[in-house]
Amino acid sequence: MNLVFLGPPGAGKGTIAKVAKEALGVPHISTGDLFRANIKNETELGKRVKEILASGGLVPDEITIKMVENRLSESDCEKGYILDGFPRTIPQAEALSKMSNVEGVINFVLSEEEIIKRLSGRRMCPSTGRTYHILFNPPKVEGIDDETGEPLIQRDDDKPEAIRHRLELYNEATAPLIDYYKAKDVVLDLICTNDPKETEDNFFALIKDRK
Numbered sequence: 093m094n095l096v097f098l099g100p101p102g103a104g105k106g107t108i109a110k111v112a113k114e115a116l117g118v119p120h121i122s123t124g125d126l127f128r129a130n131i132k133n134e135t136e137l138g139k140r141v142k143e144i145l146a147s148g149g150l151v152p153d154e155i156t157i158k159m160v161e162n163r164l165s166e167s168d169c170e171k172g173y174i175l176d177g178f179p180r181t182i183p184q185a186e187a188l189s190k191m192s193n194v195e196g197v198i199n200f201v202l203s204e205e206e207i208i209k210r211l212s213g214r215r216m217c218p219s220t221g222r223t224y225h226i227l228f229n230p231p232k233v234e235g236i237d238d239e240t241g242e243p244l245i246q247r248d249d250d251k252p253e254a255i256r257h258r259l260e261l262y263n264e265a266t267a268p269l270i271d272y273y274k275a276k277d278v279v280l281d282l283i284c285t286n287d288p289k290e291t292e293d294n295f296f297a298l299i300k301d302r303k
């Protein structure tokens with residue numbers, strides 16, 4: 093199944109993708125995670141995008157499209173994929189339509205107030221990218237990753253100024269994709285509650301008939 097996760101920053105796309113990829117047996121492709129891995133490994137791409145990510149800006153379409161095209165050509169995508177954070181602009185959606193047939197777009201629905209709470213309380217394991225929330229999804233030991241034992245960090249773009257910028261860009265560049273995909277009749281609205289388990293159940297109910 094070819095799925096796109098569309099939603100504002102901090103909506104819980106990565107959190108749902110973690111369980112959905114196991115259940116559906118398809119890879120989870122997060123453009124944000126791919127950029128962060130490149131930054132960590134100090135690749136040429138990583139050097140080009142480091143400042144953009146820290147400020148909460150959008151990486152130019154051309155770079156992002158090329159990266160996704162390469163990733164979708166890998167053999168593990170033959171059975172399908174979950175694209176998380178791509179497309180984020182109309183030109184990206186147009187490019188994707190030439191690469192692959194999108195069968196479902198999960199539209200993550202929640203308030204801006206909730207988004208800000210989620211992003212400011214998010215913590216991340218630096219080596220695996222595993223994500224927690226200090227209130228809603230805490231690790232077993234405060235500040236420590238459950239599996240690797242490493243100290244958790246806060247993403248640079250989860251600081252207030254970058255959060256504001258990301259939300260503005262979401263409303264300007266990405267939200268229009270909801271109507272773009274509605275016209276193709278592939279949008280499924282996911283109501284995101286404050287309970288990760290309940291949100292998971294909502295997700296599986298939504299895709300039940302489409303598997």
Ligand code: AP5
Binds near residue numbers: 179
């Ligand atoms: P990216 O990493 O994709 O960031 P994002 O879209 O802003 O989304 P996040 O990862 O912040 O949030 P999420 O929805 O995954 O939420 P999470 O599950 O972590 O992109 C980063 C940057 O890369 C961009 O700003 C841009 O610079 C660049 N980029 C990426 N793609 C691009 C593209 N296509 N074009 C151009 N540039 C691109 O959850 C958030 C928090 O909430 C966590 O703490 C979690 O524990 C908690 N939580 C989750 N679910 C629940 C729940 N149900 N109840 C309570 N808490 C919950």
Ligand code: MG
Binds near residue numbers: 105106107122124
């Ligand atoms: Mg994410």
